[in-house]
Amino acid sequence: MSSIYLASHIQFGVGARLNIGGNFCSLNCKKVMVVTDEGIVKAGILDDIIKSLSDSGITYALFDKVIPDPDVTCVHKARDFYLVENCDGMLAVGGGSSIDTAKGAGLLITNSDPLMSLAGLDKVKNPLPPLVAIPTTCGTGSEVTNVTVITDEQHAKIPFVSSLLTPKVAILDPELLYKLPSHIVAATGIDALTHAVEALTNKNENWYADACAIQAVRMISKNIRPAVLNQDEKALGEMLYASSLAGISFTVARLGLVHAMSHPVSGFAGVPHGLANAILLPYILDFNLVGNPEAHALFAKELGVSDQGSAIQTAKAGVQEVIKMNQELGIPKSFSEIGVNDECMSNMIEDTFKSPNIAINAREVTRKDVEEIYAASFSGKLPLAVTSI
Ligand SMILES: [Fe+2]
CATH class of the missing domain: 3.40.50.1970 (Rossmann fold)
Incomplete structure (x- = not known):
């Protein structure tokens, strides 16, 4: 039950x-x-x-x-x-x-x-x-x-x-x-998108969380650009509602590797939560998609990506869409771009594995995987070598 x-x-x-x-x-x-x-x-x-x-x-x-x-x-x-x-x-x-x-x-x-x-x-x-x-x-x-x-x-x-x-x-x-600085709308909006996609793709997914997550992704995909780039008031309201829906989705299904890895970056390097998630998101989607290609393909389609013939290919196109979205919203591609170095890397890796979200992540995760994902997200190198399919 x-x-x-x-x-x-x-x-x-x-x-x-x-x-x-x-x-x-x-x-x-x-x-x-x-x-x-x-x-x-x-x-x-x-x-x-x-x-x-x-x-x-x-x-x-x-x-x-x-x-x-x-x-x-x-x-x-x-x-x-x-x-x-x-x-x-x-x-x-x-x-x-x-x-x-x-x-x-x-x-x-x-x-x-x-x-x-x-x-x-x-x-x-x-x-x-x-x-x-x-x-x-x-x-x-x-x-x-x-x-x-x-x-x-x-x-x-x-x-x-x-x-x-x-x-x-x-x-x-x-x-x-209405007066929230655009860079905060961008980073917190991608945090909400991360809540939704982690709830949608992790091992805890269920019908209730999926319903909330899918609608949140749909609303964020449609509204995040006008909200950030034009401060469109209707779009900002839709983003607020989508964020709340995404919150419900992860209350029901919890999260995944993005939050497991972003919390240490915030704790040790002081990177704001939303921004840490936004930078990590494409790297971890790229890593995770083989763990649940169907759910990642569904996510990609809600972002507006057309069917690429297989779930894996559609999911990969979804990662490209997130990279493009981040670029358009002014999200940095890597932690080094915002002056954060990797001197606390071993502490970050250790803390990542304290997160209960590791156990329910879409894909099994090893210490080497986390090390490679951090290395890529600090240097800005995509796609990840660990997932070239
Ligand atoms: Fe979050």
């Missing part, structure tokens, strides 16, 4: 954020901790959200100290702030880092165990305080997922997976993306 747990109440549409106060009234909250970063505050994104809270009689305390790839210290600071301010609910506004920080703080508020003892699958015992998430990028999916990722003292990104981590309400408001 399989089961699917989706707890979020999803509200979407232009202006959806303006009902935030009503949501916290329904959740019986009186004072919420707003979890965000300084950039969101400076951009004025919180102004009408806070007005909605005030109009509904909800008070708030602002925690704006979220850092990219939040670590244990950041999560503890947010927990302490919540307790000192005597809050009874949490509102995360931002990208994956803000939402993941709120989830991590929530874990510590209601569970007395040390944070890292709750890492992994289904270790969380008590529900978080009521959490509402408002994403401001089109990549994380964290507003609907059962996952948070926290960086430990050794720079490793540690996943926590539990249905208790799923926010009570996810609010998808396209207006919040």
Whole structure:
């Protein structure tokens, strides 16, 4: 038997954020901790959200100290702030880092165990305080997922997976993306595409995840260029919805080698999550496609690739399409292009194999494979020698 747990109440549409106060009234909250970063505050994104809270009689305390790839210290600071301010609910506004920080703080508020003892699958015992998430990028999916990722003292990104981590309400408001810098739309959009393709092609694939993933790929393929290159508002909204759908797909089916390898690059070299995935994606599709040619061919067709006569050839054409898409969106071809060297390579390889996503990747993976994929993605050499078919 399989089961699917989706707890979020999803509200979407232009202006959806303006009902935030009503949501916290329904959740019986009186004072919420707003979890965000300084950039969101400076951009004025919180102004009408806070007005909605005030109009509904909800008070708030602002925690704006979220850092990219939040670590244990950041999560503890947010927990302490919540307790000192005597809050009874949490509102995360931002990208994956803000939402993941709120989830991590929530874990510590209601569970007395040390944070890292709750890492992994289904270790969380008590529900978080009521959490509402408002994403401001089109990549994380964290507003609907059962996952948070926290960086430990050794720079490793540690996943926590539990249905208790799923926010009570996810609010998808396209207006919040209208002024998002294009390079962030590009990187987070390819992160969402990666969520969808990993859920679609890994060994955990199932009908529910496939339905969400296929629709997400279709929407991203159609909208990512106008969203990035023209800041087209309708396309940006579609990207936000697609990102959430992709988030649901990986909540159901989990991920694969791209995320297993990108987390160490972010942890050790500080490359933002979306960008690390976007750079790695074509290399790993090229490696993975022989593990599940049919699903990779389906992915390719949803990207607009025509049937090439066999699943393998269609899947390979899909890799070329992703390379072309990345180029058009201004995604660098390699980590060396953004000044990242491979000095932490052996640590990265070691951490890759700590990921539970390795076991469900579309293709079996050896240490030598990971070494070769990292070497190629650092130097920008495609196709990979390991997969020349
Ligand atoms: Fe991701």
